[in-house]
Amino acid sequence: MLWYVVRRVVTAVVVVFIVISLSFFLVRLMPGNAMQYLTDQLERQGSYTPQEIQQKIAAVYGILPHSPVWKQYLTYVGHAFRGNLGTSILNPGETVVHIVGNALPWTIFSVGLALLISFGLGVGIGTLMAVFQSSRFAKVTTLVVSFLSAVPNYVVAILLIYFVADRAGLFPSGGAYSVNVTPGPNPAFIGSVIVHAVLPILAYVLTAFGAWALTMKGAAISTIGAEYVRSAESRGLLSRRIAQSYVGRNSLLPMVTSLALSLGYVFGGSVFIETYFTYPGIGYYLIQAVTARDYSLMMGCFILITVSVVVANLVVDLFYPLVDPRIARPATHRGRAGAKTEVTEPVPVGSALP
């Protein structure tokens, strides 16, 4: 168990380290890289001495452009691990960590809620489709659900903005809360936050729950066909008991893993949804930074998105042995290596989408 925990934590730290190194490489070493771009821009303005330019670069990226590359790298990684990602060019004087720190709660709130709703909805509908496999309901639902899962979320976002927000005026089309409420734990603010989150969350859920329903349907159908379910039936157990403890629990197992793995995908989707709904989360700032060529903010958003996904994965990994004790026992794992076929490899839902 201890070995399992250590391995997970080490993997998580390594991923974060790799992502930070990658972002250094992209910002500093790519041809036509961001730092060179800013230097050129400042030189073209002509009003700065070379020293001043160096100081500005150092302030934005936290590294001195003329020191040796390995030294720059160490400084960058050191700063990043201590939570210093430089300052934003787009919003002068604000540190990147401050901006992304303010954005993160909005993304976690909307994405997290949306993910839970689509998971619950998908598992429910998927189970129903599996139980009533040959009914008309299952056929129609399968078509509808496959259709919805195929529609890109940006299309849904644009349609929701046009029809629900602009035409019908039912919900606001942008922002996280209205300008005339004071942020704080008061009913007006909370109400405004909820009303503003409805459309973004709806856009996530509409495009995401279909994949969950189809995956759950597949998992439940193959569990229903398993021999231990048939033997439970022949022992005369109540059908509710069979549905819950035999079919439900066993087909939910791979779903829980998929839930963790799909987090990265959902965070990715937030880029489109937050941009269109001008919802001030991480994805929104990522695109703002890309459009304005604010590379330090851009890398900050990217690093933070990755760290959030890594932390979420780690939490699920640490809780997973509680759901399935076999996971954390390497001995049983090794013993099963030959019979690996029966352990279905968990695959993130929507994994084909980058």
Place this chain on the structure above:
Amino acid sequence: MTRFFRDLWRICRNDKAALFGAAVILAYLVLAIIGRSISHISTGVPNAASAYLSPSWTHPLGTDNLGNGILAELVVGTRPIMEIGVLAALITTFIGVVVGLVTGYVGGILDAAVMRVVDVFLTIPGLPLIIVIVSITRAAGPLALAAILSITAWAGLARAVRSQALSLRSLDFVESARVQGLPLRNIIGRQLLPNVGPYVAINFMLAITGSIYAEIGLFVLGVAPLNGTNWGVMINLAMSQGALYVTKSLISLLAPMAAIVLLQVAFVFFTRALDSVFNPRLRVQ
């Protein structure tokens, strides 16, 4: 192979959605190949008089703000979308299958090391990484974009293929191939690959869907350079000209979105049919 097509045809005939999917995909492929020769868009001076025309015989979907026929733009825009989508799916599938089969079959230290790399790529959120790389490199060529689009997608496939290779490894025919001393290339390509073929085919289709989604998204957000004509660029331009608020330009926004939805839905329906050709278990219903 003929049996495969016979099965596919039988399933498509019974499943109208799959037939629809196959027909739509075929139509898009044809448009991607011949589109440029059957429809033209002017690249010259924008003509204010012909902007935002209502649908007519010459322009069945009306015109956009530059006076170009929207249907013509849709047709011309099919090729870049399909080209990049298929290229990206080819790269994703090739890397995923090779990595999965080799690590699964060879095992040992190589397997352990490569799987750690796969874990990293599975964890890093793909779309944000793609956005960051595209915006820094300003990649615009089809091959470069396709390569960037497949940067994390191969990992999921590699892991799934590996677990299949693991279970194939201990089967008799693979063991006899090993005993005969056949080279690794033969074992991977001739013994293992045919057995994961169906799975790979389905994932190839899914990879096309995923790449098209991400690729159009890049253009819609304006992250990838907005040159040429494709549906993503069309949506981006329509949005930036306020198509949501000006009713007369609404078609220029809705038409490319409809084109995307139609294609993606067709892929999903067709992939489902493929799935039931390969997995007889699913056919029961």
